[in-house]
Amino acid sequence: MRNGRLITRRGLLMAGVAAAGGLALTRSKQLPPTYGSLLRVGDNLTYAAQHALLSGQNLVREYQTKDISSFPATGTVDPGDPKNPKASKTYREHQRGGFADWRLSVEGAVAKPASFSLAELRTLPARTQITRHACEEGWTAIGQWTGVPLSRVLDAVGILPTARFASFYSYDDWQDSIDLLDALHPQTLLAYGMNGRDLPTAHGAPLRLRVERQLGYKSMKYLQRIVVTEHLDDGGAKGNPKNGWAWYVGI
Numbered sequence: 001m002r003n004g005r006l007i008t009r010r011g012l013l014m015a016g017v018a019a020a021g022g023l024a025l026t027r028s029k030q031l032p033p034t035y036g037s038l039l040r041v042g043d044n045l046t047y048a049a050q051h052a053l054l055s056g057q058n059l060v061r062e063y064q065t066k067d068i069s070s071f072p073a074t075g076t077v078d079p080g081d082p083k084n085p086k087a088s089k090t091y092r093e094h095q096r097g098g099f100a101d102w103r104l105s106v107e108g109a110v111a112k113p114a115s116f117s118l119a120e121l122r123t124l125p126a127r128t129q130i131t132r133h134a135c136e137e138g139w140t141a142i143g144q145w146t147g148v149p150l151s152r153v154l155d156a157v158g159i160l161p162t163a164r165f166a167s168f169y170s171y172d173d174w175q176d177s178i179d180l181l182d183a184l185h186p187q188t189l190l191a192y193g194m195n196g197r198d199l200p201t202a203h204g205a206p207l208r209l210r211v212e213r214q215l216g217y218k219s220m221k222y223l224q225r226i227v228v229t230e231h232l233d234d235g236g237a238k239g240n241p242k243n244g245w246a247w248y249v250g251i
C-alpha cells in the first residue's frame, strides 16, 4: 500500500510465494490437479491458503527424545521381499550388498545432474529432527529423523531458475512430487537415520523423504531417483491424483 496501490488477494498470495525464495513460482498459475472433481477444488483452496500463510519457511513443531513413540511401518515394508514375485531384484541386490553400490540419481532441470552414494550424502551437512508423522489412515507417531536437507542436495546440482517441482521415484514403483516451497523447506530431509540408527528396511532403507508439512504418504520410502521439473508431473496412472489421492495434503 506504500505507493497507494490496492493489494489484490492474488497479489498478496504471489508476494508471499515470491518471498519464499525468488523462485520461478512467482509466475505460477498452476494449482494441484483436480481432474474435474468438485471435491478437489478444496485442495486448491488449502494449497493457496497454506502457501499464503506459510510462505515463509515456518517450521513444524519439533519434539524431545522422551516424546519418541512406537512407529508402525505401513505400505511397502520390504521392496526386495523374495516371497513377492513383483519385488525389485535391484533393491534386493543393494540390500544384500549393504547399499554400498546404491546411488541416488538427481537430474532434470538442474545445471549439474549427479548421483550420490550414501557415503557422499553423509558428508553433506546433516539435520536431526523429532517430528510427528500423520498417516491418512488416522494414526500418528513421533520419530527422530537424521539426514541431509533436500535443499543441500538441490544446491549441489544447481536447480535452474525455471524449476518448479521435484519428482521422486522409489524401488517399490511409487512416483510422487512436491513443489519447490516444500522441497527447499529446512525440515524436508533425505533421511538415512531413524531414532539414532540406520533407517530400517521397513521404514524406507537406505533413504527416504521426510515432508513434514504434509500427510505421511508424501514422505516417500526407498528413494531411487529425483527429477527436478518445470511442470507438474502427476505420475500418470501410477501417480496419486489418478488414484484418488490428493496431490497436496498439507497439515
Ligand SMILES: Nc1nc2c(c(=O)[nH]1)N[C@H]1C(S)=C(S)[C@@H](COP(=O)(O)O)O[C@H]1N2
Binding pocket: 071, 072, 073, 074, 075, 076, 134, 135, 136, 170, 171, 172, 174, 202, 203, 204, 216, 217, 218, 219, 220, 221, 222
Ligand atoms: N515407497 C513408499 N513410500 C511410502 C509408502 C509406501 O508404501 N512406499 N507408504 C507411505 C505411507 S501411506 C506412510 S503413512 C508412510 C509410512 O512410513 P513408515 O512405514 O515408516 O511408517 O510412508 C509413506 N511412503
Ligand SMILES: [Mo]
Binding pocket: 074, 134, 135, 136, 137, 216, 217
Ligand atoms: Mo499413510
